[in-house]
Amino acid sequence: MTKTVGDNAVRRRALNRPAAGLIGFAMLALVAGCGSGNDDSSPDINAGPSGVRWQGYHGVALPHTDQGPKSTADGAATGFARTPAGAAVAAITHTVRMSVAPDNQWAKVIAKEVVPGPARDEWSVNRVQLSITGPASPEYAPRLLGYKITGYTSQKTATDIYTEYSDGSRAVNHTTVEWFLDDWRLRLPDPGSTTRPIDAITELPSDIVKLEAPKP
Template sequence: MHPSRTRRIATSTALALTGPIAAGVVACGSDDTRDVAPDHSVTATTIAPTGVRWQPFQGVNLPVAHEGPRHIDEPVATGFDRAPAGAALAAIHATVRMSIATDNQWPAIGQRMLAPGSGRDAWATARAQISITAAITKDPPKVLGYVITRYTLDATDVDIYSIHPDNSVTRNHTTVVWHGDDWRLQLPDNPTTAPVTDVGVPPPDVVTLTPR
Protein backbone atom coordinates (compact mmCIF):
# COMPACT_ATOMS: atom_id res chain seq x y z
CA MET A 1 0.00 0.00 0.00
CA HIS A 2 1.23 3.51 -0.84
CA PRO A 3 2.61 5.26 2.29
CA SER A 4 0.45 8.37 1.89
CA ARG A 5 -2.73 6.32 1.50
CA THR A 6 -1.77 4.19 4.50
CA ARG A 7 -1.32 7.29 6.58
CA ARG A 8 -4.69 8.73 5.53
CA ILE A 9 -6.41 5.48 6.47
CA ALA A 10 -4.68 5.33 9.85
CA THR A 11 -5.47 8.97 10.53
CA SER A 12 -9.14 8.62 9.66
CA THR A 13 -9.46 5.59 11.88
CA ALA A 14 -7.81 7.37 14.75
CA LEU A 15 -9.91 10.47 14.59
CA ALA A 16 -13.09 8.60 14.13
CA LEU A 17 -12.25 6.30 16.98
CA THR A 18 -11.81 9.26 19.18
CA GLY A 19 -14.85 10.89 17.86
CA PRO A 20 -14.05 14.56 18.39
CA ILE A 21 -10.30 14.34 18.00
CA ALA A 22 -9.31 17.94 18.24
CA ALA A 23 -10.10 18.28 21.91
CA GLY A 24 -6.73 17.30 23.31
CA VAL A 25 -6.14 18.47 26.84
CA VAL A 26 -3.68 17.78 29.66
CA ALA A 27 -4.46 18.95 33.13
CA CYS A 28 -2.98 18.61 36.52
CA GLY A 29 -5.13 17.33 39.30
CA SER A 30 -4.97 16.09 42.80
CA ASP A 31 -4.65 12.36 43.21
CA ASP A 32 -7.23 12.68 45.95
CA THR A 33 -9.93 12.68 43.28
CA ARG A 34 -9.23 9.05 42.46
CA ASP A 35 -9.84 8.04 46.06
CA VAL A 36 -13.45 9.26 45.94
CA ALA A 37 -16.07 6.67 45.01
CA PRO A 38 -17.42 7.46 41.52
CA ASP A 39 -21.00 8.65 41.17
CA HIS A 40 -23.04 5.94 39.42
CA SER A 41 -26.00 8.18 38.61
CA VAL A 42 -27.06 8.88 35.04
CA THR A 43 -26.36 12.56 35.67
CA ALA A 44 -22.69 11.81 36.43
CA THR A 45 -22.15 10.51 32.89
CA THR A 46 -23.16 13.88 31.43
CA ILE A 47 -20.88 16.01 33.61
CA ALA A 48 -18.08 17.43 31.46
CA PRO A 49 -14.43 17.24 32.51
CA THR A 50 -13.15 20.29 34.37
CA GLY A 51 -10.15 22.50 33.67
CA VAL A 52 -9.94 21.32 30.07
CA ARG A 53 -7.04 22.42 27.95
CA TRP A 54 -5.60 21.14 24.67
CA GLN A 55 -2.30 19.41 24.10
CA PRO A 56 -1.13 18.19 20.68
CA PHE A 57 -0.03 14.68 19.87
CA GLN A 58 1.26 13.96 16.37
CA GLY A 59 -0.63 16.95 14.99
CA VAL A 60 -3.94 16.23 16.72
CA ASN A 61 -5.13 18.18 19.77
CA LEU A 62 -6.21 16.05 22.71
CA PRO A 63 -8.11 17.08 25.85
CA VAL A 64 -6.38 17.12 29.19
CA ALA A 65 -8.41 17.90 32.31
CA HIS A 66 -8.46 17.53 36.08
CA GLU A 67 -9.90 14.04 35.49
CA GLY A 68 -6.87 13.00 33.44
CA PRO A 69 -4.45 12.25 32.07
CA ARG A 70 -2.20 13.17 34.97
CA HIS A 71 0.94 11.72 33.42
CA ILE A 72 2.08 12.13 29.83
CA ASP A 73 5.26 10.31 28.96
CA GLU A 74 5.12 10.61 25.20
CA PRO A 75 3.60 8.77 23.54
CA VAL A 76 1.76 7.30 26.56
CA ALA A 77 -0.91 9.12 28.60
CA THR A 78 -2.00 7.62 31.93
CA GLY A 79 -3.63 8.56 35.22
CA PHE A 80 -7.37 8.86 34.60
CA ASP A 81 -10.12 9.19 37.21
CA ARG A 82 -12.27 6.12 37.65
CA ALA A 83 -15.36 8.35 37.35
CA PRO A 84 -17.22 8.71 33.99
CA ALA A 85 -15.30 11.76 32.75
CA GLY A 86 -12.00 9.99 33.39
CA ALA A 87 -13.17 6.95 31.43
CA ALA A 88 -14.20 9.13 28.48
CA LEU A 89 -10.87 10.96 28.42
CA ALA A 90 -9.02 7.64 28.55
CA ALA A 91 -11.03 6.35 25.59
CA ILE A 92 -10.23 9.45 23.56
CA HIS A 93 -6.51 9.41 24.29
CA ALA A 94 -6.10 5.69 23.70
CA THR A 95 -7.98 5.60 20.40
CA VAL A 96 -6.23 8.62 18.93
CA ARG A 97 -2.77 7.73 20.16
CA MET A 98 -2.94 4.12 18.98
CA SER A 99 -4.14 5.27 15.56
CA ILE A 100 -1.57 7.94 14.72
CA ALA A 101 1.49 6.89 16.71
CA THR A 102 4.68 6.50 14.72
CA ASP A 103 6.49 3.24 14.20
CA ASN A 104 8.64 3.67 17.30
CA GLN A 105 5.74 4.88 19.50
CA TRP A 106 2.94 2.38 19.05
CA PRO A 107 4.46 -0.58 20.99
CA ALA A 108 4.51 1.47 24.22
CA ILE A 109 0.92 2.58 23.67
CA GLY A 110 -0.16 -1.01 23.12
CA GLN A 111 1.52 -2.14 26.32
CA ARG A 112 0.30 0.65 28.58
CA MET A 113 -2.96 2.00 27.15
CA LEU A 114 -4.67 -1.08 25.66
CA ALA A 115 -6.23 -3.93 27.63
CA PRO A 116 -4.42 -7.25 27.14
CA GLY A 117 -6.20 -9.86 25.06
CA SER A 118 -6.65 -11.21 21.55
CA GLY A 119 -8.00 -7.85 20.34
CA ARG A 120 -4.79 -6.09 21.28
CA ASP A 121 -2.73 -8.91 19.78
CA ALA A 122 -4.61 -8.68 16.47
CA TRP A 123 -4.14 -4.91 16.38
CA ALA A 124 -0.40 -5.22 17.00
CA THR A 125 -0.07 -7.72 14.17
CA ALA A 126 -1.95 -5.44 11.77
CA ARG A 127 -0.10 -2.29 12.90
CA ALA A 128 3.26 -3.91 12.26
CA GLN A 129 2.31 -4.19 8.58
CA ILE A 130 2.08 -0.42 8.00
CA SER A 131 4.43 2.48 8.56
CA ILE A 132 3.76 5.92 10.04
CA THR A 133 6.83 8.09 10.42
CA ALA A 134 5.57 11.68 10.77
CA ALA A 135 2.91 13.79 12.43
CA ILE A 136 -0.25 15.02 10.71
CA THR A 137 0.55 18.40 9.18
CA LYS A 138 -2.65 19.40 7.37
CA ASP A 139 -6.32 19.55 8.38
CA PRO A 140 -6.46 17.01 11.19
CA PRO A 141 -9.89 15.93 12.45
CA LYS A 142 -11.09 17.54 15.68
CA VAL A 143 -12.61 15.91 18.72
CA LEU A 144 -16.00 17.42 19.48
CA GLY A 145 -17.15 15.45 22.50
CA TYR A 146 -18.55 12.16 23.69
CA VAL A 147 -21.58 10.27 24.97
CA ILE A 148 -21.24 7.59 27.65
CA THR A 149 -23.76 4.87 26.82
CA ARG A 150 -22.85 2.56 29.71
CA TYR A 151 -20.83 3.18 32.86
CA THR A 152 -19.70 0.83 35.62
CA LEU A 153 -16.64 0.81 37.84
CA ASP A 154 -15.11 -1.91 35.69
CA ALA A 155 -16.19 -1.16 32.10
CA THR A 156 -17.51 1.87 30.23
CA ASP A 157 -18.82 2.34 26.68
CA VAL A 158 -17.97 5.69 25.11
CA ASP A 159 -19.10 7.07 21.75
CA ILE A 160 -16.59 9.67 20.54
CA TYR A 161 -17.65 12.35 18.07
CA SER A 162 -15.22 14.06 15.70
CA ILE A 163 -15.47 16.61 12.92
CA HIS A 164 -13.39 16.33 9.76
CA PRO A 165 -12.04 18.95 7.31
CA ASP A 166 -15.08 18.49 5.03
CA ASN A 167 -17.37 19.20 8.04
CA SER A 168 -18.55 15.60 8.19
CA VAL A 169 -19.04 14.13 11.65
CA THR A 170 -18.15 10.62 12.74
CA ARG A 171 -18.97 8.53 15.80
CA ASN A 172 -16.49 6.01 17.15
CA HIS A 173 -17.84 3.39 19.55
CA THR A 174 -15.25 2.38 22.16
CA THR A 175 -15.02 0.44 25.41
CA VAL A 176 -12.56 0.99 28.23
CA VAL A 177 -12.00 -1.35 31.15
CA TRP A 178 -10.44 -0.73 34.55
CA HIS A 179 -7.19 -2.69 34.51
CA GLY A 180 -4.79 -2.47 37.45
CA ASP A 181 -5.11 1.18 38.45
CA ASP A 182 -6.23 2.86 35.23
CA TRP A 183 -8.65 2.73 32.30
CA ARG A 184 -7.47 0.87 29.21
CA LEU A 185 -9.02 0.65 25.77
CA GLN A 186 -10.46 -2.81 25.09
CA LEU A 187 -10.33 -3.81 21.45
CA PRO A 188 -12.93 -6.39 20.34
CA ASP A 189 -11.72 -9.94 19.78
CA ASN A 190 -13.90 -10.43 16.72
CA PRO A 191 -15.43 -7.14 15.58
CA THR A 192 -18.69 -7.67 13.70
CA THR A 193 -19.37 -4.03 12.85
CA ALA A 194 -17.18 -1.04 12.07
CA PRO A 195 -16.59 1.04 15.23
CA VAL A 196 -16.61 4.28 13.22
CA THR A 197 -19.76 5.48 11.48
CA ASP A 198 -20.85 8.71 9.78
CA VAL A 199 -23.53 10.77 11.51
CA GLY A 200 -25.34 13.89 10.42
CA VAL A 201 -24.75 15.90 13.58
CA PRO A 202 -23.71 15.07 17.15
CA PRO A 203 -26.64 14.08 19.41
CA PRO A 204 -28.14 16.73 21.72
CA ASP A 205 -26.79 14.96 24.81
CA VAL A 206 -23.15 15.01 23.65
CA VAL A 207 -20.70 16.16 26.30
CA THR A 208 -18.70 18.85 24.52
CA LEU A 209 -15.04 19.34 25.28
CA THR A 210 -14.30 23.03 25.57
CA PRO A 211 -11.80 24.90 27.72
CA ARG A 212 -13.36 26.46 30.81
Protein backbone atom coordinates in the same frame (compact mmCIF):
# COMPACT_ATOMS: atom_id res chain seq x y z
CA MET B 1 8.06 -6.27 4.04
CA THR B 2 7.39 -3.05 5.95
CA LYS B 3 5.45 -0.45 3.96
CA THR B 4 5.84 3.30 4.38
CA VAL B 5 2.71 5.37 4.67
CA GLY B 6 3.53 8.25 2.42
CA ASP B 7 0.30 9.91 1.39
CA ASN B 8 -2.54 11.65 3.13
CA ALA B 9 -5.19 9.29 1.73
CA VAL B 10 -3.70 6.37 3.61
CA ARG B 11 -3.45 8.46 6.78
CA ARG B 12 -7.11 9.35 6.55
CA ARG B 13 -8.15 5.75 6.23
CA ALA B 14 -5.98 5.02 9.26
CA LEU B 15 -7.80 7.70 11.22
CA ASN B 16 -11.25 6.40 10.32
CA ARG B 17 -11.15 2.65 11.07
CA PRO B 18 -10.96 1.68 14.75
CA ALA B 19 -11.72 -2.05 14.43
CA ALA B 20 -9.21 -4.46 15.86
CA GLY B 21 -6.87 -5.45 13.08
CA LEU B 22 -7.07 -2.03 11.43
CA ILE B 23 -4.82 0.92 12.17
CA GLY B 24 -6.30 4.33 12.95
CA PHE B 25 -8.43 6.61 14.97
CA ALA B 26 -11.37 4.43 14.45
CA MET B 27 -9.14 1.49 15.29
CA LEU B 28 -10.54 3.16 16.83
CA ALA B 29 -13.60 -5.10 32.72
CA LEU B 30 -14.21 -8.26 32.53
CA VAL B 31 -10.89 -8.20 34.34
CA ALA B 32 -11.31 -7.11 37.97
CA GLY B 33 -9.71 -3.81 38.86
CA CYS B 34 -7.63 -3.19 41.92
CA GLY B 35 -8.85 -1.23 44.92
CA SER B 36 -12.36 -0.78 46.27
CA GLY B 37 -14.10 1.49 43.73
CA ASN B 38 -17.05 -0.86 43.18
CA ASP B 39 -19.69 1.68 44.11
CA ASP B 40 -21.69 2.30 40.94
CA SER B 41 -24.25 4.57 42.64
CA SER B 42 -25.44 6.57 39.66
CA PRO B 43 -22.68 9.11 39.04
CA ASP B 44 -23.50 11.95 36.67
CA ILE B 45 -22.39 10.70 33.27
CA ASN B 46 -23.24 14.06 31.70
CA ALA B 47 -20.79 16.03 33.86
CA GLY B 48 -17.89 16.96 31.62
CA PRO B 49 -14.25 17.10 32.65
CA SER B 50 -12.85 20.13 34.43
CA GLY B 51 -9.66 22.10 33.89
CA VAL B 52 -9.62 21.35 30.18
CA ARG B 53 -6.56 22.39 28.20
CA TRP B 54 -5.41 21.13 24.83
CA GLN B 55 -2.13 19.57 23.78
CA GLY B 56 -1.20 18.20 20.38
CA TYR B 57 -0.07 14.65 19.80
CA HIS B 58 1.28 14.01 16.32
CA GLY B 59 -1.11 16.41 14.65
CA VAL B 60 -4.23 15.79 16.76
CA ALA B 61 -5.36 18.06 19.62
CA LEU B 62 -6.15 16.05 22.77
CA PRO B 63 -7.75 17.17 26.04
CA HIS B 64 -5.69 17.23 29.23
CA THR B 65 -7.99 17.65 32.22
CA ASP B 66 -8.21 17.42 35.99
CA GLN B 67 -9.49 13.87 35.42
CA GLY B 68 -6.41 12.86 33.41
CA PRO B 69 -4.05 12.07 31.99
CA LYS B 70 -1.77 12.66 34.95
CA SER B 71 1.38 11.76 33.07
CA THR B 72 2.73 11.07 29.59
CA ALA B 73 5.91 9.16 28.82
CA ASP B 74 7.19 7.75 25.53
CA GLY B 75 3.89 8.68 23.89
CA ALA B 76 1.72 6.80 26.41
CA ALA B 77 -0.78 8.72 28.54
CA THR B 78 -1.80 7.29 31.92
CA GLY B 79 -3.49 8.26 35.16
CA PHE B 80 -7.23 8.80 34.69
CA ALA B 81 -9.82 9.38 37.39
CA ARG B 82 -12.21 6.52 38.12
CA THR B 83 -15.20 8.65 37.15
CA PRO B 84 -17.37 8.97 34.03
CA ALA B 85 -15.41 12.01 32.83
CA GLY B 86 -12.12 10.23 33.49
CA ALA B 87 -13.30 7.21 31.50
CA ALA B 88 -14.42 9.37 28.57
CA VAL B 89 -11.16 11.32 28.41
CA ALA B 90 -9.26 8.03 28.57
CA ALA B 91 -11.31 6.61 25.69
CA ILE B 92 -10.57 9.67 23.56
CA THR B 93 -6.90 9.77 24.50
CA HIS B 94 -6.19 6.08 23.97
CA THR B 95 -8.06 5.85 20.67
CA VAL B 96 -6.13 8.74 19.15
CA ARG B 97 -2.72 7.90 20.56
CA MET B 98 -2.76 4.29 19.41
CA SER B 99 -3.89 5.46 15.98
CA VAL B 100 -1.24 8.07 15.26
CA ALA B 101 1.68 6.94 17.43
CA PRO B 102 4.90 6.84 15.37
CA ASP B 103 7.09 3.82 14.89
CA ASN B 104 9.25 4.51 17.94
CA GLN B 105 6.28 4.91 20.32
CA TRP B 106 3.35 2.73 19.29
CA ALA B 107 4.51 -0.37 21.18
CA LYS B 108 4.77 1.61 24.42
CA VAL B 109 1.38 3.22 23.82
CA ILE B 110 -0.27 -0.16 23.31
CA ALA B 111 1.42 -1.65 26.37
CA LYS B 112 0.20 1.13 28.67
CA GLU B 113 -3.15 2.09 27.15
CA VAL B 114 -4.83 -1.04 25.77
CA VAL B 115 -6.21 -4.09 27.58
CA PRO B 116 -4.12 -7.15 26.61
CA GLY B 117 -5.70 -9.98 24.64
CA PRO B 118 -6.23 -11.35 21.12
CA ALA B 119 -7.56 -8.02 19.79
CA ARG B 120 -4.45 -6.15 20.93
CA ASP B 121 -2.23 -8.87 19.48
CA GLU B 122 -3.96 -8.70 16.10
CA TRP B 123 -3.75 -4.91 16.05
CA SER B 124 -0.01 -5.11 16.73
CA VAL B 125 0.53 -7.58 13.89
CA ASN B 126 -1.16 -5.17 11.48
CA ARG B 127 0.59 -2.10 12.86
CA VAL B 128 4.07 -3.53 12.38
CA GLN B 129 3.38 -3.66 8.63
CA LEU B 130 3.10 0.14 8.49
CA SER B 131 5.56 2.93 9.10
CA ILE B 132 4.38 6.23 10.59
CA THR B 133 7.10 8.77 11.22
CA GLY B 134 5.45 12.18 10.98
CA PRO B 135 2.31 13.85 12.33
CA ALA B 136 -1.09 13.50 10.72
CA SER B 137 -1.77 16.16 8.11
CA PRO B 138 -4.09 18.91 9.39
CA GLU B 139 -6.24 18.23 6.34
CA TYR B 140 -7.05 14.74 7.56
CA ALA B 141 -6.58 14.85 11.33
CA PRO B 142 -9.83 14.38 13.28
CA ARG B 143 -11.01 17.24 15.48
CA LEU B 144 -12.87 16.28 18.63
CA LEU B 145 -16.38 17.70 19.06
CA GLY B 146 -17.60 15.86 22.15
CA TYR B 147 -18.70 12.52 23.53
CA LYS B 148 -21.62 10.62 24.97
CA ILE B 149 -21.33 7.88 27.58
CA THR B 150 -23.73 5.10 26.63
CA GLY B 151 -23.00 2.81 29.58
CA TYR B 152 -21.05 3.34 32.79
CA THR B 153 -19.85 1.30 35.73
CA SER B 154 -16.66 1.70 37.71
CA GLN B 155 -15.32 -1.36 35.87
CA LYS B 156 -16.37 -0.75 32.26
CA THR B 157 -17.55 2.26 30.27
CA ALA B 158 -18.86 2.60 26.72
CA THR B 159 -18.34 5.99 25.09
CA ASP B 160 -19.32 7.38 21.69
CA ILE B 161 -16.73 9.88 20.46
CA TYR B 162 -17.78 12.53 17.94
CA THR B 163 -15.26 14.00 15.53
CA GLU B 164 -15.12 16.25 12.49
CA TYR B 165 -12.75 16.52 9.53
CA SER B 166 -11.61 19.50 7.50
CA ASP B 167 -14.01 18.64 4.67
CA GLY B 168 -16.95 18.98 7.08
CA SER B 169 -17.65 15.25 7.36
CA ARG B 170 -18.39 13.85 10.82
CA ALA B 171 -18.17 10.47 12.45
CA VAL B 172 -18.90 8.71 15.72
CA ASN B 173 -16.50 6.13 17.14
CA HIS B 174 -17.92 3.51 19.50
CA THR B 175 -15.37 2.72 22.20
CA THR B 176 -15.06 0.79 25.46
CA VAL B 177 -12.60 1.28 28.31
CA GLU B 178 -12.09 -1.01 31.28
CA TRP B 179 -10.54 -0.44 34.70
CA PHE B 180 -7.35 -2.49 34.49
CA LEU B 181 -4.29 -2.25 36.75
CA ASP B 182 -5.60 0.90 38.46
CA ASP B 183 -6.34 2.84 35.29
CA TRP B 184 -8.75 3.08 32.38
CA ARG B 185 -7.52 1.20 29.33
CA LEU B 186 -9.04 0.80 25.89
CA ARG B 187 -10.73 -2.52 25.09
CA LEU B 188 -10.43 -3.21 21.34
CA PRO B 189 -13.25 -5.13 19.62
CA ASP B 190 -12.79 -8.89 19.46
CA PRO B 191 -11.20 -10.00 16.17
CA GLY B 192 -14.39 -11.80 15.13
CA SER B 193 -16.76 -8.99 16.05
CA THR B 194 -19.21 -7.80 13.39
CA THR B 195 -20.21 -4.67 15.31
CA ARG B 196 -19.45 -1.45 13.44
CA PRO B 197 -16.80 0.53 15.37
CA ILE B 198 -17.49 3.76 13.49
CA ASP B 199 -20.44 5.38 11.73
CA ALA B 200 -20.71 8.44 9.54
CA ILE B 201 -23.16 11.05 10.83
CA THR B 202 -24.66 14.25 9.49
CA GLU B 203 -25.82 15.81 12.75
CA LEU B 204 -24.62 15.78 16.33
CA PRO B 205 -26.99 14.49 19.01
CA SER B 206 -28.32 17.27 21.21
CA ASP B 207 -27.27 15.55 24.43
CA ILE B 208 -23.53 15.06 23.89
CA VAL B 209 -20.98 16.40 26.36
CA LYS B 210 -19.31 19.14 24.34
CA LEU B 211 -15.53 18.89 24.37
CA GLU B 212 -14.58 20.80 21.27
CA ALA B 213 -10.96 20.94 20.23
CA PRO B 214 -9.63 24.25 18.89
CA LYS B 215 -9.68 24.61 15.13
CA PRO B 216 -6.30 24.38 13.43
